[in-house]
Amino acid sequence: MHPLLRFSDDLMLDIPSVDNQHKEIVSIINLIIKSLQPPRSNPSSYISQGLRKDVGSNLTGDLGHIPPKSDQYLDELQKLTVQHFLDEERLMKKIHYVGLSEHKREHLMLLAELKSYIRDIKSATEVLDMKNINALKSWFVLHIRSSDTEFSKAFRQAALPEQSESVEAELSSYS
Numbered sequence: 782m783h784p785l786l787r788f789s790d791d792l793m794l795d796i797p798s799v800d801n802q803h804k805e806i807v808s809i810i811n812l813i814i815k816s817l818q819p820p821r822s823n824p825s826s827y828i829s830q831g832l833r834k835d836v837g838s839n840l841t842g843d844l845g846h847i848p849p850k851s852d853q854y855l856d857e858l859q860k861l862t863v864q865h866f867l868d869e870e871r872l873m874k875k876i877h878y879v880g881l882s883e884h885k886r887e888h889l890m891l892l893a894e895l896k897s898y899i900r901d902i903k904s905a906t907e908v909l910d911m912k913n914i915n916a917l918k919s920w921f922v923l924h925i926r927s928s929d930t931e932f933s934k935a936f937r938q939a940a941l942p943e944q945s946e947s948v949e950a951e952l953s954s955y956s
């Protein structure tokens with residue numbers, strides 16, 4: 782079993798809505814990792830035939846009509862990430878965070894990277910593609926450690942009572 786991503790204390794930023802969204806993202810990444818594991822009953826055939834066919838046939842009895850579970854989780858991860866980035870940027874605007882434009886640029890780059898990992902994982906013919914799984918895990922941890930940590934310091938200094946409504950507008954900028 783490929784190790785799951787652990788949400789350790791050092792990833793906490795002390796901004797409840799942001800921490801909760803980060804935890805949600807960890808959960809969905811772990812669901813993706815679990816869904817990419819071969820079944821215990823017949824791991825070798827699973828690996829040789831590839832994930833998409835096996836899961837597709839388990840769900841439908843007819844290959845390809847319903848997307849495999851991992852695809853659904855990957856789509857959910859992209860959706861959650863877009864919402865999360867918008868919510869963070871909204872908090873940044875509220876405190877007039879000086880690093881907002883730079884952070885926004887990083888979000889755009891991170892989203893582009895995520896989309897590329899998702900494409901690679903969806904098109905993989907091998908089930909256990911460690912390279913892509915590890916890339917996905919590093920992608921998430923880097924997001925918090927590189928730019929979110931800086932923002933959280935500014936947020937605490939601003940001592941703003943947190944507003945955690947979700948952002949409805951501007952979704953199109955990430956689609």
Ligand SMILES: [Fe+2]
Nearest residue numbers: 869924925929
């Ligand atoms: Fe974040």
Ligand SMILES: [Fe+2]
Nearest residue numbers: 869924928929
């Ligand atoms: Fe961020």
